[in-house]
Structure formats: structure tokens, C-alpha cells
Amino acid sequence: MTKTIAEQLAAEAKELTFHELPAEVVHQVKRSVLDTVGVGFGGYLSEPSQVIQSMVREMNGPAESTVFGSGLKTSCLYATLANGVMARYLDYMDRCFLTKEARINMGHHGESIPPILAVGERQHSTGQEVITAVVLAYELLNKISDSMGGNYRTLGRRGWTPETIRTPCVMALVLGRLLGLNGEQMANALAVAGSFNLELGILFSPNEEVTMARNLRFPHGAYSGILGALLAQKGFKGPLNVFEGHHGLAEVVAGGEMDLEKLRQPRKGWSILNTWIKSLASDGNMQGHLEATLTLVKEHDIRAEDVAEVRIKTTLHTYRRQANPATRRYPKTKYTADHSCYYTTAIAILDRAVGPEQYSDEKLRDPRVRELADKVFVEADPELEKFASPGIVEITTKKGEKYRCEVFQPKGHPMNPMTDADVEEKFRSMAGKLMNEKQMRQIIDAVYNLEKLDDIGKLMKLLVLPPQASLKSGT
Numbered sequence: 001m002t003k004t005i006a007e008q009l010a011a012e013a014k015e016l017t018f019h020e021l022p023a024e025v026v027h028q029v030k031r032s033v034l035d036t037v038g039v040g041f042g043g044y045l046s047e048p049s050q051v052i053q054s055m056v057r058e059m060n061g062p063a064e065s066t067v068f069g070s071g072l073k074t075s076c077l078y079a080t081l082a083n084g085v086m087a088r089y090l091d092y093m094d095r096c097f098l099t100k101e102a103r104i105n106m107g108h109h110g111e112s113i114p115p116i117l118a119v120g121e122r123q124h125s126t127g128q129e130v131i132t133a134v135v136l137a138y139e140l141l142n143k144i145s146d147s148m149g150g151n152y153r154t155l156g157r158r159g160w161t162p163e164t165i166r167t168p169c170v171m172a173l174v175l176g177r178l179l180g181l182n183g184e185q186m187a188n189a190l191a192v193a194g195s196f197n198l199e200l201g202i203l204f205s206p207n208e209e210v211t212m213a214r215n216l217r218f219p220h221g222a223y224s225g226i227l228g229a230l231l232a233q234k235g236f237k238g239p240l241n242v243f244e245g246h247h248g249l250a251e252v253v254a255g256g257e258m259d260l261e262k263l264r265q266p267r268k269g270w271s272i273l274n275t276w277i278k279s280l281a282s283d284g285n286m287q288g289h290l291e292a293t294l295t296l297v298k299e300h301d302i303r304a305e306d307v308a309e310v311r312i313k314t315t316l317h318t319y320r321r322q323a324n325p326a327t328r329r330y331p332k333t334k335y336t337a338d339h340s341c342y343y344t345t346a347i348a349i350l351d352r353a354v355g356p357e358q359y360s361d362e363k364l365r366d367p368r369v370r371e372l373a374d375k376v377f378v379e380a381d382p383e384l385e386k387f388a389s390p391g392i393v394e395i396t397t398k399k400g401e402k403y404r405c406e407v408f409q410p411k412g413h414p415m416n417p418m419t420d421a422d423v424e425e426k427f428r429s430m431a432g433k434l435m436n437e438k439q440m441r442q443i444i445d446a447v448y449n450l451e452k453l454d455d456i457g458k459l460m461k462l463l464v465l466p467p468q469a470s471l472k473s474g475t
Contacts, residue, residue, distance in 0.1 A: 010186035013173040038427035043089030065118040071464035083114035084219025100414040104150035111218035112137035127453030138272040147262040161199040167221025168193035176229035191238030193228030210335035279411040285318040289391025292405040313381040313392040323378035346372035
């Protein structure tokens with residue numbers, strides 16, 4: 001009998017072993033874990049993080065998984081929500097591509113790491129088991145994204161977020177593996193999780209103000225994946241033809257545009273090696289023009305008061321999503337600001353940086369930022385469509401001077417990757433606000449020796465902040 005796609009994917013998820021992983025793949029997992037934990041600490045004090053943690057305390061739950069920072073013990077389900085929201089808050093998480101040269105982003109797969117750590121801690125998984133789960137998550141998320149034409153391409157046209165399909169389905173498999181499910185149970189976990197998680201595109205629509213809810217996109221899908229796996233472990237069953245069946249994911253959600261043959265094909269290579277670890281805290285599509293802007297203002301000592309006009313050339317996708325003047329020129333929230341070509345360009349000129357500090361309420365209301373934003377003009381350039389996140393910036397000063405910079409492969413791009421030292425510095429820039437150098441060094445060392453851990457809980461203990469940091473956040 002021919003296997004359903006769910007059964008095929010479950011078999012693929014079950015078969016991968018740590019000993020198959022090349023050294024460079026294992027090392028990339030460590031880089032991604034360190035980066036994700038770092039951006040998690042960067043979002044620890046944020047409002048959505050505190051709201052979720054407050055809810056988790058009220059709900060209680062079994063003390064099986066750790067919330068980053070506070071050390072709160074709760075269920076793996078609630079820890080997934082709390083830690084996932086932290087990691088998503090800054091929009092500083094990674095991006096992934098099928099190949100180093102690819103231009104289409106497949107998604108922010110580092111967001112799979114918080115749920116893997118939460119379930120791994122519950123199961124007392126080894127470091128090798130966690131590493132294998134992370135690799136599996138990246139590979140399967142890429143496979144499903146590729147079947148839909150890339151991040152946003154197919155589902156975005158139909159009003160859904162990509163997490164509608166890829167996150168619950170993949171996380172059901174990956175976390176089901178950590179839970180010790182057999183192949184049949186894993187297929188049912190996917191079938192159950194894939195049948196109930198439908199996320200609306202309004203969460204990131206270019207025509208709407210972006211809200212706090214966007215931080216739950218991946219965590220909510222992962223929550224569904226865990227729930228599906230826990231139910232399947234008890235014998236709960238779902239429609240195994242959830243992808244290809246009548247009114248299944250391919251027909252209803254993807255509108256018949258999903259390439260199901262790509263899901264049936266075996267994995268080719270290790271696409272996790274094509275991970276882009278961001279160097280700037282903004283939506284990935286804007287990294288090129290922001291790097292170009294920062295280069296110009298620093299090299300030519302351009303001050304905000306000197307600027308007469310800024311002209312940006314970018315891709316059509318970025319122009320449509322990040323340059324709608326009605327919703328992006330004067331963002332009302334941090335969540336819209338980090339998706340605004342106008343705001344981020346203005347703050348890059350004013351502060352000569354695009355990091356977490358550039359999205360405070362004070363800066364969002366700063367009249368100097370608004371004045372600069374009015375001088376920013378964006379256009380789509382067909383010549384840039386062959387790149388992932390390019391940007392051409394021309395700044396004209398009030399004296400009539402013109403400065404131009406082109407960036408086609410921004411720092412962090414697989415063709416221009418962050419070094420290990422860069423990743424560590426990014427981690428320190430966020431964690432250092434909450435802990436001392438000794439604790440940061442312990443975390444870095446534990447991550448770089450992840451395959452030697454006999455219980456991932458040892459790493460989780462290091463992610464608990466000293467009491468004064470928790471008090472600072474009111475926890």
C-alpha cells in the first residue's frame with residue numbers, strides 16, 4: 001500500500017541519526033542555538049514576554065520545562081509559548097535558504113529551538129538528541145516551505161501565514177521523536193496538528209498595523225505540534241492524508257498550489273548550512289538597504305540634520321511588504337517599526353545602529369525620526385530580484401552631495417556569514433544586559449559542547465538569570 005505523505009515524512013523523521021551529521025552541520029546547530037538563546041534574552045523584558053509569563057504562572061502546570069530567564073518551571077507546552085515569544089520579539093532570529101545562492105527565504109527556523117529545548121528538558125534528552133532534532137526541524141521546515149514556493153509565496157496570496165502548514169506539521173514530527181513515538185504515532189501526530197492550526201495573514205499584512213500577536217505565530221504552531229504528539233502518544237488518530245486528501249492542506253489552505261512531489265522526495269544535502277544569522281534587528285528583507293545606509297552615514301559622517309533625501313531600491317516583495325506608506329511610514333508599534341523601510345532607515349541615520357535599543361517607545365515618538373522618515377523614498381528595482389535581501393541606497397545632503405552604496409549579500413547571508421566571534425558578540429550584546437560575563441561564558445561553553453551533554457536540562461539551568469535580573473523585570 002502506498003504511504004501517505006504524513007507517513008513518509010514520519011519515516012524520514014524517525015530514521016535520521018546523530019552519527020549521520022557532518023561536523024559542520026553539528027557546528028551550525030550550535031551557532032543557531034546560541035543565537036536563538038541570545039535573542040530570547042533580548043526579548044525577555046518585553047511586554048509580550050511578561051504577559052505570557054504572567055499567564056503561565058496563573059495556569060501553573062507540571063514543573064517539567066524551564067522558562068528562559070525567570071527559571072519558572074511549567075509544562076513543555078507553556079514553556080514553548082513563553083520562550084518562543086521571547087525569541088520572536090526582536091525580529092532578530094535567523095532565516096534559512098535551500099542553497100547558499102538562493103534568493104527566497106524559507107522561514108525563521110531558529111524558532112524551532114525553544115520547543116525542542118522545552119520537550120527535550122521534559123524527556124531528559126541528551127545533547128546529541130537535541131542536535132539531531134534541530135537539524136531535522138530545519139530540513140523538514142525547508143522541505144515544506146519549498147513545496148509551497150518559499151516563505152509567504154503561496155499561503156500569503158490566500159491570506160494565511162506560512163506557519164499554518166509547516167510549523168504544526170514539522171514540530172509534531174520533531175517533538176514526537178523526542179517523546180519516543182513510533183512511526184505510526186508520529187504520522188498521526190502530524191495529522192492531528194495539521195488539521196487544526198490556521199493562522200491568519202493579518203498577523204503580518206502590509207496593509208495593517210502589526211500587533212503583539214505576531215510573536216505567537218511560530219510558538220502557537222509548535223504548541224499545536226506538541227499537543228498533537230502527546231495525543232498521538234496516547235493513541236489519538238487523525239487523517240493521515242491530511243496533505244493530499246479531499247479538503248486537506250494542499251487543497252484548502254494552499255489552494256492546489258502545493259507541490260506534493262517535493263514532500264515525497266528524499267532530503268538532498270544539509271540546508272541548515274544555508275542559515276542566515278542576522279546582524280541587524282529588523283525584518284530580513286531590509287537587511288541590505290539598512291547595511292548600505294549604515295555604511296554611508298559612518299563612512300561619510302552624514303548627520304541627520306544634513307539629509308535632504310534618501311532613495312532606496314529594493315525587491316518588489318520588500319517594496320510591497322515594508323514600504324506601504326499608509327501603514328509603514330509612521331509605525332505606531334515596535335512590531336510595525338521593525339517591518340518599516342521608512343522608520344528603520346531614519347533610525348539608522350539618526351542612531352547609526354539598528355539593534356534592540358532602536359525600537360523604544362521614546363524613539364517611535366521622536367519627531368526627528370518622523371522628519372527623516374518623510375525624506376525616505378522606496379522603489380522596486382527588477383534588477384534586484386535575483387538577490388535575497390539587496391539594497392541600493394542614495395543619500396543626498398542639503399549641500400547637494402550624493403552618496404551611494406550597494407549591498408547585495410548583507411552580513412549574515414550564507415554567502416557572507418557571521419563568524420563564530422560575531423555570533424558570540426551578538427549573544428553578549430543581549431545577554432550581557434541581564435547577566436555577568438561568567439554566566440555568559442558558561443552558556444557559550446555548554447552550547448559549543450552540546451553533543452557531550454547527557455541531559456539538556458544542564459543547559460537549561462544555565463539560562464536562569466540571577467535574582468536581581470528577575471526582580472528588574474518584576475518577576
